[in-house]
Ligand SMILES: [Zn+2]
């Protein structure tokens with residue numbers, strides 16, 4: 001394992017480029033604030049640039065280019081490429097290559113570039129500042145991205161673009177507002193450091209703290225607090241299970257501004273072909289995970305056979321209802337689809353509606369009973385644990 005043997009050499013350029021802004025953000029930025037103060041203009045632009053950088057990473061680098069969760073208009077792609085350069089997280093072709101390997105080999109210390117199994121620090125920051133084998137560029141998994149003219153342009157002019165976005169833009173805004181140093185410190189340095197580390201939290205904290213409802217066999221977690229800092233990327237267990245979904249927070253109340261942005265852009269044709277997992281498949285996945293976990297709890301009690309039968313019966317009933325519900329939904333969808341109207345014109349819409357409503361009521365009752373059963377299993381498993389003393 002890499003960290004237990006001799007550590008690979010430090011990449012001094014990365015350490016300088018990533019470390020110096022941190023030093024300035026913690027020293028000069030507050031000193032200038034207390035001595036001269038920052039105005040409303042700087043704070044407004046701070047919020048705008050934070051959003052610009054983070055959304056370019058979440059909506060652009062991540063959901064568009066790494067996972068192909070939707071398609072975007074070239075204008076939007078150029079905006080993402082500029083925002084990505086402003087975020088200073090490498091050009092998108094390398095970023096997406098690392099990220100695709102992270103998904104493919106998650107938690108494999110030899111192949112996952114930012115495996116959390118090597119610790120918080122490594123997955124958050126450390127992986128970028130030494131020449132680790134798992135981080136070495138291997139761009140064979142991003143052939144498709146070399147066909148994206150915007151990304152090839154961004155890769156070719158990455159250095160001037162980063163200088164333009166990180167120094168040129170803050171200096172210009174500072175010149176307009178009459179406070180060059182204030183703008184440079186707040187919009188250049190503090191914005192850069194915060195936007196970078198909020199993104200890094202997805203590789204570290206979102207793989208350590210939170211729930212695992214969709215895939216309990218790997219470290220990614222759903223954590224709504226991290227979603228607040230990362231423009232919606234905190235629902236990371238769901239994301240690892242359904243990486244092709246343009247949403248990370250699937251419920252309407254999940255804080256996922258990236259999802260809302262992509263959806264809003266589709267109304268003005270800036271995005272299209274948004275891919276989303278059906279609610280039926282999401283629920284099926286959750287129920288399967290709950291079932292497997294309850295099976296494990298069964299084994300902890302003295303006579304598991306009776307409980308196992310009860311669990312199996314309830315599980316099969318719920319699956320049947322869920323599948324039936326999905327079929328009816330599909331029929332309802334087809335009935336409403338103009339293209340398919342001829343094919344299904346004989347289907348009685350009122351009948352579908354009635355069956356659907358009945359099934360919805362039954363499903364609600366079964367979900368309740370399933371939840372109660374899981375709670376019973378969890379209580380039984382807890383009470384059968386050996387007590388101290
Ligand atoms: Zn991850």
Ligand SMILES: [Zn+2]
Nearest residue numbers: 099103239243
């Ligand atoms: Zn991803």
